[in-house]
Structures are given as C-alpha cells and as structure tokens.
Amino acid sequence: MKHLTFAAGLLCATAASAQTPELTVYTYDSFVAEWGPGPKIEAAFEETCDCDLKLVGVEDGAALLARVRLEGDRSDADIVLGLDTNLIAAAKETGLFAEHSVDATYDMPVEWTDPVFVPYDWGYFAFIHEAANDAPTSFRELADSDKTILIQDPRSSTPGLGLLLWVKAAYGDEAPEIWEGLSDNIVTVTKGWSEAYGLFMEGEADMVLSYTTSPAYHLIAEEDDTKAAAAFDEGHYMQVEVAGKLASTDQPELADEFLQFMVTDAFQSVIPTTNWMYPAVMPDDGLADGFDTLIKPEKSLLLPAEEAAAIREEALTEWQNALSQ
Structure with missing residues (x-):
C-alpha cells in the first residue's frame, strides 16, 4: 500500500509540474546575478502568473542577439531582455521577433512607439572615475591626457557598441581621429561590462566606461561617495x-x-536600485535618495535605430583600425 501511495503521489506531482507553464527569458549576466533585478522580478512575476519564470544569463546584450540569431526558431527562449536601441534594427531583420500589445505611459527623454520591443530602463553612458581626481570634460581632452581607461568590445557588449556610436554621433567624420587619440589610453578591451567594471574597482585603470547612474550604486548600496561620472561637453x-x-x-x-x-x-520599482538605471516608467515612490546627486547631461545623443544600424560597420572599422596601429 505504501508503494502504491508513493507512486500515486509521484504521478500527481509529475502531473502538477507538467501543468505549470514555463517562460524562458534570455538576458545578460548582471541581470540574473543575486544582486541584480532578476531574483526579485522572478519572485514578483511568479506570484501573479502561476508559472515558472526561467532567467538565463547570456553575457552582454550584443551576445544575446548573436545567440538567438544562431538558435533561430529552435531557441528555447520565449523572451529576449537586454537588447538596446542600437541593436533593435538588426534584431528585427532576423524575423525572429513578434509584435507586442503592451500599453504604457513611458517616462523617458525620447518618445517610444516601437511595435516590437518594449523598453524597461534607460541611461546615459559615461566614464566613471574616483571623485577625488580630476576628470577630462571631453573625448579630446581624454585623448590628450595620461588617463587610462577600460572599455568593452562593441561586438559583444552593448556599452561597447554605445561608445562607438557616442563618438560617431559627437564627431562624425572626425571619429577616426578621436579613436587614434584614445588608443594609447585604453588599458584593455573586455568582453562585457561586468569584467571591465571589476577591473576598475581593482585599480587597473583610472576610468571605466559605464553609466552616469553607476555612482548611485556606490552611494546607496555601499554608502561610498568616492565614485563620480565625468561630464562631457559633447x-x-x-x-x-x-x-x-x-x-x-x-x-x-x-x-x-x-x-x-x-x-x-x-517591475519598474526594482530597476533603479538593482540594475542601476533609470526606469522606463516612473515608480509610484519615485527614485531613491542619491539619484538626485548624479550628473545630468546638458545634451542627449541618440541615433535612430536604423541610422545606428547603418553606420555600425563603419564605426567598428574605424575603432579596429585605430586600436591595431
């Protein structure tokens, strides 16, 4: 009888498991880290969906697109979370993504009407440095200085690609000259953001490519006000x-x-103090104390998705040529 009871229980458990739908989300490693937004978001969504949310970390944003492009229609993913405006044109070209029906009122500096991709956060790229040290106020000043920097590879990292387009948007045809000047400032080029920021925290360079919101992490999570973002005139x-x-x-x-x-x-209330970005929709309680101390760029640069895709290869070639000399 005990064996029959055990067998019946096992069958019931198996049936219950089979009835629980699973949603697989490919995202970047820092999102699923225990200190990232993933664990809180997973718990919050599973409370409402009667499902199993499976978050799969795949390095950085550019690597996400490369993986789903490789897997095609056979991908285990249901959702890809972690692409950005510089990648969505290429993502749409794959034909792998479907339109959404999301209705939202966004709180971002740009209007959002894309029928395929839903924004969840935004920010500005910046070089982070020790607040006690002087910082350059432009790419030209950085190139002329002896400051050392850590950046990410634009072929695998969304911040790395963002840096290419930042330089291109600010300098246009003069971008190769800027990269030639910056080439001797670069200590190393990492595959993703986490590796670069970790090296910066270990003292391997004076500055690291990150976000204007990064100092908020140190201030709020660590009560450390020694990090700052350099404000660039461009x-x-x-x-x-x-x-x-x-x-x-x-x-x-x-x-x-x-x-x-x-x-x-x-979801949105979790983003500011776990992903350390601005939320796409302002949370009911607003932003945590500390965000008000961040620099506010006087000029916002953002290329339309199609234009970013069109000049990507040119910008990448300029970057590679400068670093290979």
Whole structure:
C-alpha cells in the first residue's frame, strides 16, 4: 500500500509540474546575478502568473542577439531582455521577433512607439572615475591626457557598441581621429561590462566606461561617495534597454503577460536600485535618495535605430583600425 501511495503521489506531482507553464527569458549576466533585478522580478512575476519564470544569463546584450540569431526558431527562449536601441534594427531583420500589445505611459527623454520591443530602463553612458581626481570634460581632452581607461568590445557588449556610436554621433567624420587619440589610453578591451567594471574597482585603470547612474550604486548600496561620472561637453549617448517576444515561443500569451508586467510598478520599482538605471516608467515612490546627486547631461545623443544600424560597420572599422596601429 505504501508503494502504491508513493507512486500515486509521484504521478500527481509529475502531473502538477507538467501543468505549470514555463517562460524562458534570455538576458545578460548582471541581470540574473543575486544582486541584480532578476531574483526579485522572478519572485514578483511568479506570484501573479502561476508559472515558472526561467532567467538565463547570456553575457552582454550584443551576445544575446548573436545567440538567438544562431538558435533561430529552435531557441528555447520565449523572451529576449537586454537588447538596446542600437541593436533593435538588426534584431528585427532576423524575423525572429513578434509584435507586442503592451500599453504604457513611458517616462523617458525620447518618445517610444516601437511595435516590437518594449523598453524597461534607460541611461546615459559615461566614464566613471574616483571623485577625488580630476576628470577630462571631453573625448579630446581624454585623448590628450595620461588617463587610462577600460572599455568593452562593441561586438559583444552593448556599452561597447554605445561608445562607438557616442563618438560617431559627437564627431562624425572626425571619429577616426578621436579613436587614434584614445588608443594609447585604453588599458584593455573586455568582453562585457561586468569584467571591465571589476577591473576598475581593482585599480587597473583610472576610468571605466559605464553609466552616469553607476555612482548611485556606490552611494546607496555601499554608502561610498568616492565614485563620480565625468561630464562631457559633447553630450552623452543614451541607451534604452528593451525586451521582445520571439515569434517561435510556445507560450505567446504568457510572454505577452510578462512584457506587460515589465511596465508595472512591481517591475519598474526594482530597476533603479538593482540594475542601476533609470526606469522606463516612473515608480509610484519615485527614485531613491542619491539619484538626485548624479550628473545630468546638458545634451542627449541618440541615433535612430536604423541610422545606428547603418553606420555600425563603419564605426567598428574605424575603432579596429585605430586600436591595431
């Protein structure tokens, strides 16, 4: 009888497990880290969806697109979270993504009407440095200085690609000259953001490519006010991070539910103090104390998605040529 009872229990558990839908989200490593937004968002969504949310870390944003492009219609992912405005044109060209039905009122410096991708946060790229040290106020000044910098590879990292387009948007045809000047400031080029920022924290360089919001992490989470973002006269390039539903998903309704969940307070309130970016929709309680101390770029730079895609290869070639000399 005990064996029969155990067998019946096992069958019931298996049936219950089979009935629980699973939603797989590909995202970047720092999102799923224990200190990132992933664990809190997973718990909050599972409270509402009666499902199993599976977050899969895949290095940085550019690597996300490369992976789903490789996997194609066979991808295990239902949602890709972590692309940005510099990648969405290329993502749409794959034909792998489906339109969404999300309705939201966004609080961002740019209007958002894209039918395929849903924004969840945004920020400005910046070089982070020790607040006690002087910092350059432009790319030209940085290139003329002896400051050492850490940057990310634009072929695998969204900040790395953002830097290319920042220089291109600010200097146009003079971008190769800027990169030639910066080439001897660069200590190393890492595959992703986490590695570069970790090296900076270990004292391997004077500055690291990150975001204007990065000092908020140190101030709020560590009570450390020794980090600052350098304000550049050319302006700062924006990044809007987005998520999209794969057309091949076998959970289309659940995927739509997650995308709509992204613009709710339960998701957006987690973003500022875990992903350390500005939320796409302002949380009910606003931003944490400390965000008011951040630099506010006087000029915002952002190329339209199609233009960013069109000049990407040219900008990448300019960068490679400068660093190979």
